[in-house]
Amino acid sequence: MSVRRGAALAPDTFRNPHMRHAADTVPAEVLGLPVLTLEGITKSFPGVKALSEVALELYPGQVTALVGENGAGKSTIVKVLTGIYQPDAGTIRLDGLPVTFPTARAATEAGITAIHQETVLFDELTVAENIFIGHAPRTRWGLIDWPELRRRAVEILDRIDARLDPMMPLKELGIANKHLVAIARALSIDARVVVMDEPTAALSQKEIEELYDLVERLKAEGRAILFISHKFDEIFRIADRFTVFRDGALAGSGLMSDVSESELVRMMVGRSVDHIFPARDKAPGREVLRVEGLSHPTEFDDLSFTLCEGEILGFYGLIGSGRSELMQAIFGITRASSGTVSLDGAALNIRAPADAIAAGIVYVPEDRGKQGAVIGLPIFQNITLPSLDQTSRQGFLKLAREFALARTYVERLELRAASLDQDVGNLSGGNQQKVVIAKWLATKPRVIILDEPTKGIDIGSKAAVHAFMAELAAEGLAVIMVSSEIPEIVGMSDRVIVMREGLMAAKVKGDDLTPEVLVRHAAGIAGASG
Numbered sequence: 381m382s383v384r385r386g387a388a389l390a391p392d393t394f395r396n397p398h399m400r401h402a403a404d405t406v407p408a409e410v411l412g413l414p415v416l417t418l419e420g421i422t423k424s425f426p427g428v429k430a431l432s433e434v435a436l437e438l439y440p441g442q443v444t445a446l447v448g449e450n451g452a453g454k455s456t457i458v459k460v461l462t463g464i465y466q467p468d469a470g471t472i473r474l475d476g477l478p479v480t481f482p483t484a485r486a487a488t489e490a491g492i493t494a495i496h497q498e499t500v501l502f503d504e505l506t507v508a509e510n511i512f513i514g515h516a517p518r519t520r521w522g523l524i525d526w527p528e529l530r531r532r533a534v535e536i537l538d539r540i541d542a543r544l545d546p547m548m549p550l551k552e553l554g555i556a557n558k559h560l561v562a563i564a565r566a567l568s569i570d571a572r573v574v575v576m577d578e579p580t581a582a583l584s585q586k587e588i589e590e591l592y593d594l595v596e597r598l599k600a601e602g603r604a605i606l607f608i609s610h611k612f613d614e615i616f617r618i619a620d621r622f623t624v625f626r627d628g629a630l631a632g633s634g635l636m637s638d639v640s641e642s643e644l645v646r647m648m649v650g651r652s653v654d655h656i657f658p659a660r661d662k663a664p665g666r667e668v669l670r671v672e673g674l675s676h677p678t679e680f681d682d683l684s685f686t687l688c689e690g691e692i693l694g695f696y697g698l699i700g701s702g703r704s705e706l707m708q709a710i711f712g713i714t715r716a717s718s719g720t721v722s723l724d725g726a727a728l729n730i731r732a733p734a735d736a737i738a739a740g741i742v743y744v745p746e747d748r749g750k751q752g753a754v755i756g757l758p759i760f761q762n763i764t765l766p767s768l769d770q771t772s773r774q775g776f777l778k779l780a781r782e783f784a785l786a787r788t789y790v791e792r793l794e795l796r797a798a799s800l801d802q803d804v805g806n807l808s809g810g811n812q813q814k815v816v817i818a819k820w821l822a823t824k825p826r827v828i829i830l831d832e833p834t835k836g837i838d839i840g841s842k843a844a845v846h847a848f849m850a851e852l853a854a855e856g857l858a859v860i861m862v863s864s865e866i867p868e869i870v871g872m873s874d875r876v877i878v879m880r881e882g883l884m885a886a887k888v889k890g891d892d893l894t895p896e897v898l899v900r901h902a903a904g905i906a907g908a909s910g
C-alpha cells in the first residue's frame with residue numbers, strides 16, 4: 381500500500397522551470413496537478429490547537445474525501461480555505477501560486493465554494509434569486525435583469541437535472557431541493573473547487589443517489605471536490621483520494637484504490653475498530669409506554685404501538701415518512717389531532733415538552749445543532765441543566781457533583797473537549813451532538829426518544845454510543861430510536877416499526893429483522909414479508 385503520510389506538495393514543485401512554464405500556460409486539469417494546495421496550515425483557538433501544520437491537495441476532476449474523528453479539524457480547514465478563518469501559519473496555493481483569502485468573498489471570487497448543510501439561503505426569495513444572490517445579471521441601468529436571471533437559472537438547474545421552478549419561493553422547497561439550490565449556486569459562480577460538508581446527512585436514499593450522480597457530473601466538468609463524510613460506504617464509492625486528520629494533524633493521504641477500510645479507520649482513530657453491536661440478552665420488562673391511534677392532521681395517521689422497559693424500539697422509514705413528526709407529537713412539540721399516549725397505564729396530557737419531561741419522556745432531536753446545545757454555556761452546565769434536581773441541594777448547586785455527573789456521560793460518549801468548562805459553541809459539530817445526548821440521558825428518564833442518534837458522530841465514537849445505549853436499556857431505560865442507518869437499526873433494535881407516508885407499514889422482529897425486509901416495507905415494494 382502506498383499511503384503517503386504528510387503528502388504536501390513540496391513548495392519547490394512549482395519552481396521547477398519546466399513545470400512552472402507548463403503551469404503558466406496549461407490548465408491544471410491537463411497536467412494532473414492539484415488546483416488547490418494547503419501546506420503547513422496551523423490554526424489555534426484559545427486553549428486548542430485545531431490544526432497543526434496540516435496539508436491538503438485538491439485535484440481537478442477528482443473527489444478528495446476528508447475524514448477524521450469528531451473534533452479532528454475538518455470544519456476548521458474548510459473555514460480556512462473558504463476565507464472564514466485566517467490560518468496562523470501556512471500557505472494556500474491556487475494553481476501553484478500563493479494566495480490568501482482574507483474574506484469569504486475573496487475565496488468565492490477565486491472559485492472556491494462550500495455547500496454546507498446550513499448554506500445560507502433565503503426563504504423569502506425565489507429559487508433563481510437564491511442561485512444568483514450577490515451576482516445577479518443586471519441591465520444597463522443596474523437593475524436586476526429578470527428574464528436573463530430566469531434563463532440562466534433554468535440553464536443551471538437543467539445541468540443538474542433539478543426540475544424546479546426558478547420563480548418558486550425557496551420556502552416551499554424541502555430540504556433535498558434546497559440542497560440542489562445550494563449546488564446550483566455553487567455552479568453559478570463557476571466554482572473550481574467545491575466543498576461538500578456531510579452533504580448526504582439529511583437526504584433520503586434516492587436523493588443520495590442523485591447527489592452522487594451530481595458529483596460525477598462535477599468531476600466530469602473538471603471541478604475539484606472536497607467531500608467530508610463520516611459514512612465509509614459513500615467515501616469508498618465516490619472518492620478518488622483521501623486525506624485523514626487526527627487531533628488536528630495530518631494522519632495520512634493517498635489514493636482510495638490503495639487503502640482498505642480498516643486502514644483508513646486506523647489512521648483516523650489510531651486503533652482498529654471492530655464495530656460489533658453490543659449483545660443484548662436481557663428480555664424487555666413490563667410495558668411503559670402505550671401509544672394508541674395517534675394522528676396528526678397532515679403528517680401521520682392512526683399509529684399504535686407499545687414500548688417496554690429495557691427495550692430498544694427502532695423506527696425505520698424514508699425521510700418524510702413521518703417518523704420525526706410522530707416523535708415530536710409524543711414529546712409535545714406539535715399537537716396530535718387524536719389518539720392517546722399513556723405511561724404506566726395512565727393517559728398523559730402532553731401539551732408542551734415540559735409536560736413530557738416531567739412525565740419522564742425525553743426527545744433528542746435529529747437537528748441537535750439548532751434545538752439542542754445552549755451556546756455560550758460550558759459543557760458541564762449544558763449537560764446538567766435539565767437535571768438540576770440531581771445536583772442542587774437546598775438551592776445550592778454543588779459544582780463538584782455537576783462536574784461528576786457531566787464527566788460520566790462525557791467519558792461514556794467519548795466526547796472530545798479541552799475541558800468540561802469549554803463553551804459548547806466552540807466544540808466541533810459531532811461533539812456538540814454528544815453533549816445534547818448526554819444532557820438528556822443525565823435526566824435519567826423512563827423513556828428516551830433518540831432521533832438519528834449517531835448522525836454526524838464519527839466511526840470510533842459510534843460504537844461507544846451504541847454500547848452506552850445498550851447498557852442503559854439493560855438498566856431498564858425504554859428507548860425509541862429513529863434511524864435511517866440500516867446497520868444501526870438492525871444491530872440495535874429488539875423490534876422495528878417501519879413507517880411509510882405517515883402510516884405504519886410494518887412491525888418487524890426476530891428473524892424477519894433483515895435489511896431487505898426493512899427496505900421493502902419502507903419503499904412499499906410489493907411482496908414485502910414480515
Ligand SMILES: Nc1ncnc2c1ncn2[C@@H]1O[C@H](COP(=O)(O)OP(=O)(O)OP(=O)(O)O)[C@@H](O)[C@H]1O
Nearest residue numbers: 425430450451452453454455456806807808809810
Ligand atoms: N471558534 C472556535 N473556538 C474554539 N475552539 C474551536 C473553534 N472552532 C473549532 N474549535 C475546536 O477546534 C477543534 C476542531 O474542530 P472542527 O470543528 O474543525 O472538527 P471537525 O473535524 O469538523 O469535527 P466534526 O466531525 O465533529 O464536525 C475542536 O477541538 C473544536 O473544539
